[in-house]
Amino acid sequence: MELLIVFISALLINNFVLHYFLGICPFIGVSNRLDSAISMGMAVTFVMTIASAVSWLIYYLILVPFRVEFLEIVSFILVIASLVQVVEMFIKKASPPLYQALGIYLPLITTNCAILGVALISVLKEYSFIETLVFSLGAGLGFALAITIMAGIREELEFADVPETLKGPGITLITAGILALAFMGFSGLIK
Helix, strand or coil, rough: HHHHHCCCCCCHHHHCCCCCCCCCCHHHCCCCCCHHHHEEEEHHHHHHHHHHHHHHHHHHHHHHCCCCCCHHHHHHEEEEEHHHHHHHHHHHHCCCCHHHHHHHHHHHHCCCCCHHHHHHHHHHHCCHHHHHHHHHHHHHHHHHHHHHHHHHHHHHHCCCCCCHCCCCHHHHHHHHHHHHHHHHHHHHHCC
């Protein structure tokens, strides 16, 4: 039951994009089209889950025994950067159109603070390895859910009568704010 609470909390209640406002750059940048948003969400979920698991292992099997916990941020960033390179090479080889659609935002997963945030929070909350996997999977799927919803809304906004002064970034940020307010409704789901 505790694992389910950790998962639901990361997915809906403490969504990293809409609650902590981490990962806003790809959230805003890639949410123009639904197919690109889904692909980015899955790539971020994969990198987030694997990076958190590897970071947990490095922290508890290397940094803590040698009492060099202060190196956690540097080591976590190296893990994330390495994993993003692997994902980027795979997507470039497997799906060149997707690689072109994601563009600059694919390498920017490396600097996606949501991925680093998940790794750091799982260590901060002293989650076990299994809890870290569940937490990071929930956080990744929460990112994917948020970016997919935003992409669907933005595709519909192309046909809406939006005032000229709000078109583009203005309506996008207003929509993101309303979406964050909607996700606040999940806060009473789990105590």
